Amino acid sequence: MSGPDDSESVKKKKNKRKLPRGRVTVFPNWCKGCGLCVEFCPTKVLEKQGNGGSVIVAHPEKCTACRWCELHCPDFAIFVVDIEPGEETA
Ligand code: SF4
Ligand code: SF4
Numbered sequence: 001m002s003g004p005d006d007s008e009s010v011k012k013k014k015n016k017r018k019l020p021r022g023r024v025t026v027f028p029n030w031c032k033g034c035g036l037c038v039e040f041c042p043t044k045v046l047e048k049q050g051n052g053g054s055v056i057v058a059h060p061e062k063c064t065a066c067r068w069c070e071l072h073c074p075d076f077a078i079f080v081v082d083i084e085p086g087e088e089t090a
Contacts, residue, residue: 022065
């Protein structure tokens with residue numbers, strides 16, 4: 001006895017869930033360029049400027065507002081605000 005297998009059509013649903021977005025700001029006067037935030041930002045928003053320089057927001061559009069950088073910066077030199085959907089400003 002063997003039942004025929006129903007061939008299941010796999011529907012690929014495009015999941016276009018919007019990721020949370022954030023706007024990140026670095027205070028260059030406070031940033032000592034330790035690079036912690038650059039190393040650990042999961043989406044590589046931040047980049048170091050030259051040798052020992054402060055950090056710049058190289059890819060602001062990639063910030064997901066996870067706040068890792070804000071919570072771990074030893075010098076409180078970086079902060080993140082949430083961007084509401086539809087409120088995106090360049
Ligand atoms: S963690 Fe803070 S002090 Fe270190 S590089 Fe990032 S912003 Fe600058
Ligand atoms: S909030 Fe998260 S994604 Fe945005 S810059 Fe900081 S570590 Fe990167």
